[in-house]
Amino acid sequence: xxxxxxxxxxxxxxxxxxxxxxxxxxxxxxxxxxxxxxxxxxxxxxxxxxxxxxxxxxxxxxxxxxxxxxxxxxxxxxxxxxxxxxxxxxxxxxxxxxxxxxxxxxxxxxxxxxxxxxx
Numbered sequence: 001x002x003x004x005x006x007x008x009x010x011x012x013x014x015x016x017x018x019x020x021x022x023x024x025x026x027x028x029x030x031x032x033x034x035x036x037x038x039x040x041x042x043x044x045x046x047x048x049x050x051x052x053x054x055x056x057x058x059x060x061x062x063x064x065x066x067x068x069x070x071x072x073x074x075x076x077x078x079x080x081x082x083x084x085x086x087x088x089x090x091x092x093x094x095x096x097x098x099x100x101x102x103x104x105x106x107x108x109x110x111x112x113x114x115x116x117x118x119x
Contacts, residue, residue: 065089
């Protein structure tokens, strides 16, 4: 997704945020990669910006997606993969289980619909 980054974290302005799960040594880490954008184009930073770790010592991180089925117009079940590159899902769920302790509460984000779209 694209969102502005505060100046104290970088140059400020719009950045592409890429959430990713890195597996190492029997555990998982949730990271975010940040890429500066200018006029819709990625700008290489020098030196390159490494991903920021958001959480570590995780047993499992699961992303799921829910959207509208283009054939029926109905809401889909939760899907493990979002295959449609022409449109975004309506909802994204992130479920995290740490190595120790209980699972975190599910985080569900509602994505804004495209301009002119009515739910």
